[in-house]
Amino acid sequence: MKKTIHVSLFLAAVVCLSGLAHSAPVSKGIHVGNAGAFTGDAAAPCNEIFNSAQIAVDEWNARGGIQGVKIEHVMGDDAMDPAQGVNVAHKFVADDLMYGVVGPPMSHIAQATLKIYGSADLVTITTAASKPELTEQGYKHFFRVNARNDAHGWNSALFIKNYLKAKRVAVLNEKVAYCENMSKETLAGLEKLGITDIMQETIVGGAKDYSPVLTKVKAFKPDVLFFIATTAPDQAIGVRQAKELGIDAVFFGTEGARDKKDFIEASEGAAQGAYVYHFAPDIYSIPEAADYVRKYENQYGVLSGFGPPAYEAMNILLSAIDKAAQDGDISRKEVLQYVSQTHGYQGILGFPITFDPKGDLAGGATYFFQVEGQDFKPITVMTGQ
Amino acid sequence: MNEPSRSISLPHANPLTGRPANRLLVFAVVAAVLAIAPLSMPNNYWLRIYSMTGIWVMLALGLNVVAGFAGLLDLAYVAFFGIGAYIFALLSSSQFDLHLPFVLVLPMAAFITMGIGIGLGATSIRLKGDYLAIVTLAFAQIFKLLLLNLDTPINITGGVNGIFGFDPINIFGLRIVSPVAYAYLIWLCALTVTGGSFRLKRSRIGRGWEAIREDELAAEAMGVNTTWMKLMAFAGGACIAGAAGALFASFQDSVFPNNFDFPQLVIVYCMVILGGLGNITGVILGAVILSILPEFLREYGAYRMMSYGLILIVLMALRPQGLMGEFGFRRKTQKRPDKDETGRLRASTDLYYDGQAPAATKRYVKGARIMLELQNITQDFGGLKAVDNLSLTLYEKEILSIIGPNGAGKTTLFNLISGIYPPTSGSIYFEGADITGLKPHQIVRAGIARTFQNLRLFSQMSVLDNAKVGQFCRTQAGPLAVLFHLPRHQKEEAQTEEIAKEALGLFGARLTGYRFAQQAVFLSYANRRRIEIARAMATDAKVLLLDEPSAGMNPQETAEITEFIRRLRDAFGYTLLLIEHKLNVVRTISDRVIALDSGVKIAEGRYEEVAGSEQVIEAYLGRKKGR
C-alpha cells in the first residue's frame, strides 16, 4: 500500500508539473470559465453575472476574438454547494485551454476552491465575494473587482454616525456569508465610533415576510435601520413592510438595493428617502457604460447591481489573455501576471481599476445614494476617514 | 427429511456469496480495478470525481442500511453526514486548537455520530413511516439552523463562513495529501463499508431488518425485537454517515452548512432508489451513475435539474424497484421439480405425498400439564369489550379450537395471547410464568408463536429467509460478530439454515428446492399459508396459535392441512390453539372446542357437546341459517 502511494505520488507530481508548466498555441482555442450558483437560491444574481460576462465575450468575438480565435465561455454550476464548487474548480483546472475564471461570487465557495485554483495558477476574478480573509491567505491568483466587507463596513459605520447622525441603530442581516460579514464589520465600526444603542437581528433571505422581526425593530425605536440583504427584492419588501408598520427610522440598504426596478419601483413609494451604499458610482450615469446597459437590457431585461462588475471582470481577463497571446501561445502564468499588472484600467464602473499586491481593489471607496423620485441621488463618498 | 431438497444448491443474490472460486475472482477483479483506477484518471478533475464517488458510495450504502434494509424513512441522514464532518472539523483544526490525529478522529466521528443517531432514534422510534420521516426532517432542519447560528455568542461552527484549513491526514506516518492518496484512502473505506453491508444483509440482523421493512408487526410477532433492531439500523446508518463525513471534510479541506442541506439528501436518496432499496450492488451502481452523470451536465444549469426531475418521475413509473431491483448478478435457473421429464406440470398435491417422510415413530397425546392459562381476560376498546372476562386453559399437547361468529373476539384473543394488545385486565400464564404485558417478541421467545388470519408474510423476502426469521429470537449474534464473521455467528447461521429448511421440508416439494429462493409474494395463497406455519414452527415454539389455517383452501388442500395439523401434535408434540371456521376441520382434529360470542365464552367441551349446545346454535349456526 505504502509503495503504491509513493508511486502514485510520483505520478501525481508528474501530472501536476505538466499541468503547471503547460502553455498552448492560441490556435488550439481559448476557454474562459464562469463559476457560480446558476441554479438554486441565488440563481438570479448569478445568472446576471453570467449574462454580463457573456456580453463581454460576445463583443470580443465580434471583433474577431483573440488573434482570430473565438473565445468560448464555459458555465460551471455549483448550485451554491461548496462540494460542487470544488468539482467545478477541478473541472476548469483540468481543461488545458482554460486561461481564467470569473467568480466564484460566493465567499464560502471561493474559500473552498482557493487552493485548487491557486495551485494551478488559474486566475479567478470574483465580482461579489467580499470576505476579507480571502485575500489574506497568500494566494496570487485571486482577484476581486468588488471592495471587501471591512472597507464597506467601516465606511457604512462612518456614514451612519457622521452623515445620518444616528444614536440608536438597528441592524438586520440575512444569514449568508456576505451579509453576515458586512454586519459584523459595521457593528465593529459603530462600536469604535461610540454608538452603543444597537440592536442586531437576523432575517432569512427570500422569506417574503419580515413583519415579525420588523415589529421587534419598531419596539426598539431606532434612528436608523440598516437592512443588510443580498438582493434588491428582499430590501424592497423590507422597506415596504417597515413603512407599513409605521417605523419612522431612516432605512439604509446595501449595494444590492441600488436597483431602480427591483427596489424603487417595486416598493411603490415606500423607498422614498431611503439610503443605499454601492461600491461604484451609478451605472446609468456613466457614459462608458451606456452601450453595455443597452445591450443587457435588450437581451436579458432589467439590470441590478451584479452585472456591471462581471462585464468589467471578463474584459480585464480577456485583455490579459490578449496580451499573453501576443507571442502566439498562452500560459496561465502569463495570464496571471498580466491580470496582476492591471493598473488604472478604465472600464464601465466609473472608476479606474488597479489591483493591489493581495489582489484587492486598490483604494476601495464606498458611494452613498438616496432615493429621490424614481432615481438614486449621489450623496457622499466615504474612503475610510 | 427429504433428501432431494438438500442436493439442490441455492442460487445466490450477490457476487460475494458465490462459491469460493467465483468469490475470489470477484475480489481479484475489484481489487485490481481499485488499485489501477486512481492512476489511470486523465486528470485531477476526474480523480476528484472518482474520490467523491467513493464518498457517495459510502453515504448511499449507509442510507441503504436505514432506508433500504430496515425501511425507515430517515430524512435526517444528511445531518449525520454533517455531524461527522463538523466533528472532524472541530477536532482537527485551529478552531479550538485541537489537533487530534486522524486515526483517532475518524472513529470518534463515526461513534459520536452513531450516539446522536441512537438518541434521535430513541425519541422517534415509535413513530411509523411518514411521521418518522417528518420528525427526522425537522431534526435535519434544526441541525442546519444550528450550524448557521452557533457562531454567536461563542463561535463553535463558524456560522455561514464554515470551518476550513484542517490538519493533513497522517496515518502512523503515512501522510495523505495528494489526490491519489485520497482516492486510495476513500475507496478503501468504501470497500470496507461494502463488505460490511454484504455481511450484515446475509445475517440474522439483515433478515431482522428486512422483516421490519416488509411488515413490522409480523416481524415483532415472529420474535424480532423491532425497537432494538430499528435503533441498530439508525446507529448503523449514522455511523457510516459520520465516518463518510469526516473523510469528506478532510478531502474538501473545509465544511460549510450548505454541504449538508436538502439537495444533498435528495441526491443520496435518489442513488439508493435508483439502485433498488436494499440491493447493495444496485445502490453502488446508483451512486456511481449519479456522481458521474451530473458532471457531463454541469454546463446546462437549469436544464440539468429539470432532467433530474424527469428521470426521477420516469424511473419511478417504469422501474419502481430500481435499476437492479431484486435481481442479483447470477441468478441461476433451476430445474423445476414439479415438472416431469416430459415437461408437464405435476399437481402439487402429488408432490406433497411423494415427498412425505415415513410416519413418525413417536405418538404424542394430550397431557395433563397446563401449558397456557388465561384468567379473567378483558379487552376493552373504548367501551367495546372485544373479549369479556374470559378464562381458558390449554393443556400440554392438546388441540383446542376456538369457534364463534364473526366479531366474536377470536382474533382479538390471539392478539392478547401473542402480546400485540396488552389486556385491559386479567392475567396470562405460560408454563406457570406470568407473561401478561410482555411484548410480542418476548412471548415468542417464551415459546408461543402464531400465524395470521390475513397472511402477513415478508413478501419481498425469499421463502427460506421468511422461515429463517423465525430463528431470530433463538440466535444472539450482534453486529460485531456478524461484521467479523466470528465462529459463533457462523455456527448460528448454519443452525438457522438447518431449522428453517427442516420446517419448510415438512411441506415437501411445495416449499423446498427451487422454492427456497423464490420471493414469498409469488407463491399461491395456500402455499403462503403453509409458509406462515413453517415460519411459526421455526421459532422453536411449544405452542402454536393458528388463525384460520385452512382459509382459502380447496377441499383437498383442506383435508391435507387438517392432516398436517394433526401431525404437528401427533408426530412433533406441539400444543395447538386454533381458530377455524370450517367445522369439519374442527370436528376432525380437536380435543376440545370453545365457542365465543361477543367476547364471552358460551360453551366449552368436546366438539359434539359444543356443537349441540343450544346457545351455540343460536349465536353461531342459528344466525347463519337466518341470513
Place this chain on the structure above:
Amino acid sequence: MELYWQQLPQQLVNGLTLGGVYALIAIGYTMVYGILGMLNFAHGEVYMIGGFTGWWVLHLLTRNNEILMNAALVIALMLIIAMGVSGLVGIMAERLAYRPLRNAPRMNLLLSALGVSIFLQNLILTYQGAKVRTFHIASLIPESFRVFHIGSTVFSFMRTLVIAVTFLLMALLTILIKKTKVGKAMRATAQDIEAAAFMGVDVDRIVVLVFLIGSALGGAAGTLVGLLFTQVDYYVGFQAGLKGFTAAVLGGIGSIYGAMLGGILLGLTESLAVTFLPAAYKDVVAFVILITVLIVRPWGLVGERIPEKV
C-alpha cells in the same frame, strides 16, 4: 419586558396572517394525504405556479401603472385564474406521475413527487427566469386605504383581505365536504379507497377532484401571498411547502380542520418566537414544537388516532 408586551398585539396580527397562508397550503397537503396516504412534495411548486399566474394576470391587466378594470374584479380574476392553472398542474401531476404508482411502495411515490417538484421548479426557472416578480398593488388600493390603526396596532388592507379570503375558502371547502354528495364520496374514499370503489364511487375521479381542489387552494395561497408580500419567484415553493407541510402535520395530517389549526398555530408560533428569542431561532422553535407534538401525539393535535388493524 414591557418592550415585549407592547409588540404583542401586532405580532398576533402578523402571526394570524402568516398562519392563514400556511393553513391554505396545508389543506392541499392534508387532502391528498387523507386520500392517497402520500406526501405531495410538489405542492409547494403548485403554490409557486399559482403566484406566477396571479402575477401574469395582474401584469396583463395593468397599463402604465393603472389597472384596466375595477380593482375587486382584478383581484377576483387573479384568484380564479391562478386557482384554475394550479388545479390543472395538480391534476396533470397526478395523472402523469402519481397514478401509475398508486399501488407502488410509499417511498416510490414520495420520490416521484420529489421529481415533479424539481421538474416544475426548474421549468419555471428556465421559462420565467430567476428574477423576482413584483406585484404592483398600488393601483389596486388607494394610498389612504392601505393601512388603518386600532390603538397602536397596524392593520393593512391586504392582510385583512387575505384573512377574509382564507376563511371564506375554508368555509366553502367545509360545506363542500360536509354537505354535498361529492364530499361524501371524498370522505368515503379517504376512509378506505378500495371499499369506496366497491360501493360504486369512481375513485379515479375523486382523486382527480382532490388534487384539483387541493392544488387550487395552493394556487390561491400563492396569489394571496403575492398580493400580501408583493413578490413571487421560482424558489418560493420550497420554504412555503415546508411550512405548509409542517402545519398539516402539526394539526394532524389527513384532517382538514387540523390543517387550519396547524397553520394558524405555526404562524403564531413563529411571530411569537421572534418576539422573545433571536429571530434566527424562530424555525428552530417551530420544528421543536413539531417534534414534541409528534412524539406525544403522533396523530397531531386534531387528527384521529387509528389503531392498527391486525
